[in-house]
Amino acid sequence: xxxLSYTKALNRALTDxxxxxxxxxxxxxxxxxGLAGPTLGLQRRFGADRVVDTPLSEQAFTGMAVGAALAxxxxxxxxxxxxxxFLVFEQLVNQAHKFSLMxxxxxxxxxxxxxxxxxxxxxxxxQHSDHPYSLFAHAGVKTLVPATPTDAYGLLxxxxxxxxxxxxxxxxxxxxxxxxxxxxxxxxxxxxxxVHRAGTDVTVVAVGHLVHDALAVAEELAEEISVEVFDPxxxxxxxxxxxxxxxxxxxxxxxxxxxxxxxxxxxxVVATAAEEMxxxxxxxxxxxxxxxxxxxxxxxxxxLQPSRDQLRHAIRTVVK
Amino acid sequence: xxxxxxPDLSTLLGRYRMLRLIRGFEELALTLVKxxxxxxxxxxxxxxxxVAVGVCAALRPQDRITxxxxxxxxxxxxxxxxxxxxxxxxxxxxxxxxxxxxxxHAADLSLGILGANGIxxxxxxxxxxxxxxxxxxxxxxxxxxxxxDGALNQGVLLESLNLAAMWRLPVLFVCEDNxxxxxxxxxxxxxxxxxxxxxxxxxxxxxVDGMDTEAVLAAAGAAVDRARxxxxxxxxxxxxxxxxxxxxxxxxxxxxxxxxxxxxxxxxRDPLPRAAALLDRAERADCDRELAExxxxxxxxxxxxxxxxxxxxxxxxYASGLRPRAGAVA
Numbered sequence: 001x002x003x004l005s006y007t008k009a010l011n012r013a014l015t016d017x018x019x020x021x022x023x024x025x026x027x028x029x030x031x032x033x034g035l036a037g038p039t040l041g042l043q044r045r046f047g048a049d050r051v052v053d054t055p056l057s058e059q060a061f062t063g064m065a066v067g068a069a070l071a072x073x074x075x076x077x078x079x080x081x082x083x084x085x086f087l088v089f090e091q092l093v094n095q096a097h098k099f100s101l102m103x104x105x106x107x108x109x110x111x112x113x114x115x116x117x118x119x120x121x122x123x124x125x126x127q128h129s130d131h132p133y134s135l136f137a138h139a140g141v142k143t144l145v146p147a148t149p150t151d152a153y154g155l156l157x158x159x160x161x162x163x164x165x166x167x168x169x170x171x172x173x174x175x176x177x178x179x180x181x182x183x184x185x186x187x188x189x190x191x192x193x194x195v196h197r198a199g200t201d202v203t204v205v206a207v208g209h210l211v212h213d214a215l216a217v218a219e220e221l222a223e224e225i226s227v228e229v230f231d232p233x234x235x236x237x238x239x240x241x242x243x244x245x246x247x248x249x250x251x252x253x254x255x256x257x258x259x260x261x262x263x264x265x266x267x268x269v270v271a272t273a274a275e276e277m278x279x280x281x282x283x284x285x286x287x288x289x290x291x292x293x294x295x296x297x298x299x300x301x302x303x304l305q306p307s308r309d310q311l312r313h314a315i316r317t318v319v320k
Numbered sequence: 321x322x323x324x325x326x327p328d329l330s331t332l333l334g335r336y337r338m339l340r341l342i343r344g345f346e347e348l349a350l351t352l353v354k355x356x357x358x359x360x361x362x363x364x365x366x367x368x369x370x371v372a373v374g375v376c377a378a379l380r381p382q383d384r385i386t387x388x389x390x391x392x393x394x395x396x397x398x399x400x401x402x403x404x405x406x407x408x409x410x411x412x413x414x415x416x417x418x419x420x421x422x423x424x425h426a427a428d429l430s431l432g433i434l435g436a437n438g439i440x441x442x443x444x445x446x447x448x449x450x451x452x453x454x455x456x457x458x459x460x461x462x463x464x465x466x467x468x469d470g471a472l473n474q475g476v477l478l479e480s481l482n483l484a485a486m487w488r489l490p491v492l493f494v495c496e497d498n499x500x501x502x503x504x505x506x507x508x509x510x511x512x513x514x515x516x517x518x519x520x521x522x523x524x525x526x527x528v529d530g531m532d533t534e535a536v537l538a539a540a541g542a543a544v545d546r547a548r549x550x551x552x553x554x555x556x557x558x559x560x561x562x563x564x565x566x567x568x569x570x571x572x573x574x575x576x577x578x579x580x581x582x583x584x585x586x587x588x589r590d591p592l593p594r595a596a597a598l599l600d601r602a603e604r605a606d607c608d609r610e611l612a613e614x615x616x617x618x619x620x621x622x623x624x625x626x627x628x629x630x631x632x633x634x635x636x637x638y639a640s641g642l643r644p645r646a647g648a649v650a
Binding site for chain 1: 384427454482483
């Protein structure tokens, strides 16, 4: 029995992939020193030519990873700050993602972007606190948001084996999660959701670290309301079959999602459920505001993120 | 089947043949744009052929290239089948990319053609990555990235020059300077100089007459040899010119940003007669006849190839076989 931290799980997934497959390599800033956590010790073990500290030139090293992937490597890029993904949208969406279709299937780009520390960290302010997973899901890039150490390991391992580009968002607020792991860690299929807690009154779809808030609220409300906590784990492709099955049981839906409201993944879940699934009451979603920019002061920052109070209220509203 | 043979660019005749093939292919494409068989138009390469032929003549089959939105010349010179490229331009199943890429995305991975690219400068880091991967795998491959003068001002190109130089990667940066970024003249867009961009990163750079195939070959050959020997990247600035507009739409738009005298002055320096003058007349005539047949057959092949089935519009979107949800549900 050992306590596995989320960051250590990512580190172990990278270690296992580098050890198992010589074509796996890692690019990123300060990864030799392991500043963000997941790459700690990798350069010492696998060498600076497989775990490559890159100059601060995100567009070039992301485009470079695309080229390396086309030439037979399986690169993983670590981004220390989620907003850096805005800089490389061109390389990821316009090049990597589109390559397979545009070439008529001649090749694809097996490339993984790992974003440890996505979302808000106290005091990191406007340019360091985004959680831009909805953008990638919208663009059609495979988009994963693990909530637990086991899922972090399994989804990152699956992403590295996948033939397409994949972005893995590791929420800052989940990095401190630890788990008593008594089972063998293994890849988890991309596109498979996980029901963390079964319930009969309402399905709460919670993304990333919000799974833990949803579980806490479900426990609080246990005497009053039976809450099913549904973790999609993968935002694109989304496990719609599992969601439909959950709504067959509960008929009611609340989505809690730490991204901006308009055109966010929460909107997609609500819309798809409304179009295609069994709903006994209007669904609710809890998100950041439209177009939100997180302010610096901790109280302001927290006030824009989904809260347990809002979740409790939404659950009570839909079951009324 | 006379359609295709691996281009041998090692001889004067082979290089002349390729110049002529690219010119003829582009002229044919213009007529197909006019007839409506090519939808969306093309970015004609006519006038710039010496760059593609000279550079690709310095390469080996295992070497790779990344290309631009004006990429037909590079793709043909690296060995793509003309009829399959033409079928791609007409959006047919028999095209290089099964009609999924079109003119701006033509690729043939089996020939090391990592794709023409619709985004200016985007091929540069891809070439750097392919070069890095080749070195990791201890493969003897050089990668060429073609780009225009417009890309000289793209940050990603400068970042790529830095990575290639820091890591001494086998990349040849070929600036195909035709004087205009769409309609913007380079002289009002490029501070400093093209060669200065390379010099800033300590990359050996050379200026070459981009209308002279033999001169391009000599300069590219020297840079490719250095790269192959592990001495790091090189940079060529090939001064050249496109006789046609930026895009075939330009004529309809009636835009006018360069004088007839300027175009005529460059036409007078056409690379084709220069290459033809190095051959004997009979040799040349045979070659021209053969190419006329080849292009006629390419046209026939392209227009006879099937249009793709709309039911397969999302085929190849994911290599994993993932099928997207429908966009509209009836």
